[in-house]
Amino acid sequence: MYGSIAAIGAGLAVLGAGLGIGRIGGSAMDAIARQPEASGKITTTMIIAAALIEGVALFGVVVGLLGGAK
Amino acid sequence: MILKNTIKSIFLSILTICSINSAFATEHKEKKEFNVNEMIMHHIKDAHEWHLWGPEHGGTSIFLPIILIDGGLQTFSSSNFYHGEMKTTIDHATKSEVEYLQGVGPAANYALYHEKIYKLNDGALSIEDGHVHGNTKPLDLSITKNVMSLFFGATILLLIMGSVARFYKKNGAVAPKGLAKFLEPIIILVRDDIAKENIGHLKYKKYVPYLLTIFFFIFFNNLLGMIPILPGGANLTGNLTITMFLAICTLVVTLASSNKNYWKHIFATPGVPVALLPIMIPIEIVGIFTKPFALMIRLFANMTAGHIIVLALISIIFINQSIAWGALSVPMALFISVLELLVAFLQAFLFAMLSALFIGAAVEEAHH
Amino acid sequence: MDLILPDFGLLIWTSIVFGLLLIVLVKFIWKPILSAVNTREQNIAESLELAVKTKAEMVALQAQNENILKEARAERDAIVKDARETANKMIEDAKSNSKSEADKIIVAAQQAIQAEKAAAMSEIKAQIATLSIDIAEKIVKSELASDDKQKALASKLAEDINLN
Numbered sequence: 284m285y286g287s288i289a290a291i292g293a294g295l296a297v298l299g300a301g302l303g304i305g306r307i308g309g310s311a312m313d314a315i316a317r318q319p320e321a322s323g324k325i326t327t328t329m330i331i332a333a334a335l336i337e338g339v340a341l342f343g344v345v346v347g348l349l350g351g352a353k
Numbered sequence: 354m355i356l357k358n359t360i361k362s363i364f365l366s367i368l369t370i371c372s373i374n375s376a377f378a379t380e381h382k383e384k385k386e387f388n389v390n391e392m393i394m395h396h397i398k399d400a401h402e403w404h405l406w407g408p409e410h411g412g413t414s415i416f417l418p419i420i421l422i423d424g425g426l427q428t429f430s431s432s433n434f435y436h437g438e439m440k441t442t443i444d445h446a447t448k449s450e451v452e453y454l455q456g457v458g459p460a461a462n463y464a465l466y467h468e469k470i471y472k473l474n475d476g477a478l479s480i481e482d483g484h485v486h487g488n489t490k491p492l493d494l495s496i497t498k499n500v501m502s503l504f505f506g507a508t509i510l511l512l513i514m515g516s517v518a519r520f521y522k523k524n525g526a527v528a529p530k531g532l533a534k535f536l537e538p539i540i541i542l543v544r545d546d547i548a549k550e551n552i553g554h555l556k557y558k559k560y561v562p563y564l565l566t567i568f569f570f571i572f573f574n575n576l577l578g579m580i581p582i583l584p585g586g587a588n589l590t591g592n593l594t595i596t597m598f599l600a601i602c603t604l605v606v607t608l609a610s611s612n613k614n615y616w617k618h619i620f621a622t623p624g625v626p627v628a629l630l631p632i633m634i635p636i637e638i639v640g641i642f643t644k645p646f647a648l649m650i651r652l653f654a655n656m657t658a659g660h661i662i663v664l665a666l667i668s669i670i671f672i673n674q675s676i677a678w679g680a681l682s683v684p685m686a687l688f689i690s691v692l693e694l695l696v697a698f699l700q701a702f703l704f705a706m707l708s709a710l711f712i713g714a715a716v717e718e719a720h721h
Numbered sequence: 722m723d724l725i726l727p728d729f730g731l732l733i734w735t736s737i738v739f740g741l742l743l744i745v746l747v748k749f750i751w752k753p754i755l756s757a758v759n760t761r762e763q764n765i766a767e768s769l770e771l772a773v774k775t776k777a778e779m780v781a782l783q784a785q786n787e788n789i790l791k792e793a794r795a796e797r798d799a800i801v802k803d804a805r806e807t808a809n810k811m812i813e814d815a816k817s818n819s820k821s822e823a824d825k826i827i828v829a830a831q832q833a834i835q836a837e838k839a840a841a842m843s844e845i846k847a848q849i850a851t852l853s854i855d856i857a858e859k860i861v862k863s864e865l866a867s868d869d870k871q872k873a874l875a876s877k878l879a880e881d882i883n884l885n
Contacts, residue, residue: 327706330699330706334703334706397724399728399731492729492730493730494734495730500731500734504738507738507741514746514754521754521757525757526758527761537754540755561755562747562752563743563747569746593726595731598732
């Protein structure tokens with residue numbers, strides 16, 4: 284059962300990260316639509332923020348892998 | 354082993370969704386069942402051989418040299434393991450049979466279990482709950498698959514960048530041509546968008562060579578990992594040791610270039626009441642290490658996950674024992690592979706970018 | 722589990738390879754590439770700056786040219802005006818001079834005409850006088866050519882006297 288629980292955990296982590304990155308992407312699009320001239324800076328900031336969230340999600344995935352590979 | 358079931362159940366659900374499973378699913382049960390988990394793990398982990406084709410044991414492989422430090426230097430070919438004896442022993446905890454390879458010839462005193470080399474005690478290996486107990490592990494400095502891939506990656510990087518450097522040496526400061534034309538925008542991207550943007554235009558120059566090296570090292574090895582045949586195929590940047598080393602490099606560079614302002618922000622964060630400092634200082638100190646830790650995990654997990662997904666999609670064919678499933682799995686694997694090309698660039702960019710961000714925070718002067 | 726455990730042998734190999742790679746890349750590869758790229762960018766920046774400077778110089782030069790042109794134009798206008806004034810003055814002078822000259826000439830001519838006229842008149846008077854004397858002489862001669870005529874004349878004269 285370890286693997287299944289780990290898979291649920293990984294899924295939850297992915298869910299959270301998906302929501303977070305989705306929000307970042309949406310907000311960045313809004314911002315770019317409002318200020319197209321600042322799109323370069325917004326994109327960079329967006330990627331950094333997404334990477335930070337993704338990092339947290341990947342912790343979850345790694346923990347899932349750990350449980351699964353046992 | 355349980356992950357296997359999980360993955361199997363995922364694929365089973367895919368089958369039901371596709372609702373054509375009965376048409377393609379075969380009833381044949383092989384004597385040795387195809388183990389997708391084992392196959393994937395075998396591919397993403399390090400090995401002492403470079404498996405080219407054929408079955409896992411007995412197929413065509415390049416046997417890489419093994420270098421052990423065990424009361425002196427010992428070198429021999431890994432064929433002494435892979436062509437050695439397949440032994441079985443009883444796991445003390447789970448009471449199930451486990452297999453390991455016992456070396457022959459110069460490797461007679463050693464055993465290979467899950468690609469790790471152990472010294473035998475009176476010709477035996479004792480395994481408990483999947484882990485080896487009681488057997489010592491000699492220091493293994495073998496040229497493993499990943500080390501070999503590291504050599505390939507470094508050589509390719511040197512050859513390509515060397516030709517670019519030669520172009521500029523020969524022609525001076527002219528408009529680039531050929532390879533230089535292709536790579537110069539990337540070099541300028543690293544210099545301007547990564548270094549200058551995050552470190553600041555006063556101090557970025559010192560860190561550009563380091564950031565370029567780390568960027569191209571990751572980028573080239575990521576791409577090399579996407580090639581399924583010989584020079585590529587190893588999961589080098591999806592190996593925790595490599596990413597850990599790179600993260601430590603960034604940590605060392607960050608700490609080495611840190612100034613007073615950086616430490617002031619850690620031990621006496623401006624704007625934080627003194628009463629809160631006992632809580633803040635440990636958090637800030639942990640923060641120094643979590644940042645490179647996240648770098649390490651990010652690169653490792655991204656690349657490993659990419660390899661796992663591609664392999665799992667290809668495995669659909671072998672799980673169902675039918676080539677017809679290739680019509681589903683090959684386009685999906687192709688799609689993921691193309692996505693992985695983007696990820697290869699993105700992860701290299703992110704690693705360099707976040708490194709620059711950390712260095713930038715360490716060299717930033719107080720401006721308030 | 723060993724998926725996430727670092728491997729010491731690989732770590733050592735990585736540090737050796739990466740260390741060598743870093744040294745070689747920094748010393749022999751990034752240095753020439755970056756210096757070439759920087760030099761080129763500097764060249765481009767300098768050229769652009771030069772272009773801007775040249776443009777500014779051109780503008781300044783043009784402005785200077787315009788000024789010179791304006792001055793020249795003003796000078797020319799002044800010269801032309803002067804010339805016109807002088808010419809006008811000369812014309813005026815010439816006009817007035819010639820008028821007085823003409824007047825003088827006319828006066829002289831009139832005087833000469835008057836003198837000639839007077840001379841001619843006096844000459845004509847003299848000639849008339851001579852002519853009339855001649856005529857009178859001829860008439861008298863003819864009148865008094867014969868006795869009859871003398872007698873007739875004498876009688877006629879006598880009659881006139883009588884009448885008076």
